[in-house]
Amino acid sequence: MKPNPKLLLVLLTFGVVLVTGFKSTTADYVRPPPRENLQFPWNPKPSSHPQQVHISLAGEKQIRVTWITDDHSAQSVVKYGKQSGKYDSLAEGESTSYSYFLYNSGKIHHTVIGPLEDDTIYYYQCGGEGPEFRFKTPPSKFPITFAVAGDLGQTGWTKSTLDHLDKCKYDVHMIPGDLSYADFIQHKWDTFGELVQPLASTRPWMVTQGNHEKEHIPLITEEFASYNARWKMPYEESGSGSNLYYSFDVAGVHVIMLGSYTDYDESSDQYSWLKADLSKVDREKTPWLIVLFHVPWYNSNEAHQCEGDNMMESMEHLLYSAGVDLVLAGHVHAYERSKRVYGGKSDSCGAVHITIGDGGNREGLAHRYKNPKPEWSVFREASFGHGELKIVNASHAFWTWHRNDDDEPVKSDEVWITSLNGSGCIAERSYELRKILAAP
Known part of the structure; x- marks a missing residue:
């Protein structure tokens, strides 16, 4: 039987459509494979050597x-x-x-x-x-630039992220948890310290704890023993009773570092400290208010769904009433940026939430996202990278996320953020905030 020319034309056309469609869907960024853990050869030094x-x-x-x-x-x-x-x-x-x-x-x-x-x-x-x-030392006034990278670890992608940070003209590096990924193997804390020394010795590194810092063995070791001994933060200076949560001021910004893995309900020491800390915030002196913790509250990735719900239920109303501008979290090994959001939906007086747990950890990326995308989610991608937050003045900041693409930092997401300080949101909620702060 002779082939039908019309049928061949249809099949050929269908094949071209398939191939063209396939190419168009794969022309987007292709995520790189995981990289091996870094190796650290023994390098003996004098015992008194820092x-x-x-x-x-x-x-x-x-x-x-x-x-x-x-x-x-x-x-x-x-x-x-x-x-x-x-x-x-x-x-x-x-x-x-x-x-x-x-x-x-x-x-x-x-x-x-x-x-x-x-x-x-x-x-x-x-x-x-x-x-x-x-x-x-950081500047005393705007502009100021923060570098942000969570869930670092000690892999080839960690090294790539650190190399990119080294090229960034930042003043302070903020890490929302999961530093070394030592996970009970204590010498990995030492290799991590050596890995980050070239950067961490030249600019302040401000950190909070993640789940990989817990290292708790009941009746044998305390939670966060290694982390607390090695990474002492200014908790005493900010009136906190724990190294797991604290705050600091720098160049017109008040930054609050919270603990996702210590008590946070309304009867907890952390909640009481947070209320006391917020009561001292002067938005004339520090017009920007930023919060960091490890487990995200707004997350459309399949990984770690709902893990931040209890903390969110306890604390979100307090941060909302205080007019927090930006919340940075890690834990999910991917990147996601939200609109201003509160109570699970967009709210012009809520905070912008950014998940940036993609510094280079050994567990790999979290590829699967929930569909359809929530209305509050603006940009999401499972890639390694880091963020840069340049606060230009009292009202405007510029956020960029830089994807690691074949070892070149590619700016993949950017947005201008306006502080809530001059928006009227804070004035509208001042009575509610005073009521919350005054509650026993």
Whole structure:
């Protein structure tokens, strides 16, 4: 039987449509495969040599310098000054250590230095010997730029993210939980400290805890023992009783770091502290109000659905009444940005919620999203990357998310955000906020 020319034409046309359609759906960004964990060859150093150096904000015009030595007799002193090799100031701090089964940490030093000048480069030496480090203090006024990357870990993608951050002209790095992914293997805390030292020793790193920091073994080890010993944040300076939640001011921004893995209901210490902290916020002095925690409240990814619901139920009304501008979370290994939202739906007086748990963790990306997309969700993608938040002035900020694409930082999402401070939302809810803050 001879082939039917019309039938062949139809089949050929159908095939072209299929191929063309296939190409059009795969022409979008193709997510890269996971990368192996980084390997850290043994690199012996003198026992008094400072290791895992990182800095953090520690109150007004103060910086906390943290490092570890194998020598437990090493002093917790920092020499510093504004000229390389010339240190005209010295500060002495405190130290701690911890044991975890057969593992014994080195001596962990925490030394607060200052008062320091704003937007200034300082040179410093830890313990009175070893290499010289340098850092730059944040500015005292706008503009200021924050780098944001959660769920870092120690993989090839982590290294790519850190390389991109190194090219970013940021003033403070904020991490919404899941740092080292040590997961009970304590020497991985040490390798993480060495991995991030080139960046963390030059700009303040402000962190909060995630689930991979818990490392709790009942009757044997306390929760967050490693995290609390190594990454001391300014909780005492902000009136908190726990290193798991605290706040700080920098250049017109009040940042609140909350704990997703400590009590947060209305009878908890964290909730009481949050109310007290919000009662002190002066939006004339700090017109921007930003909150970070680990488990997202607004998440349309299939991963970790509803895990933040209880915390959201306890605290969202409080943050809403206070006029929080932006909420940053991690945990879900993907990126998502919302509209201003409250109570599960768009609200012009709510906060913008951003999930950015895509720094480079070893567990891979969370590819599956719920469909149809919720009306509050603006942009979502399962890719590794980091965020940059440039707060330009008291009313406007520019947010960008940079996807890691073949080791090149590609700006994939951007938005201008206007502070709620001048919107009328805060004035409308001032009575409600006073009532909440006054409640026992």
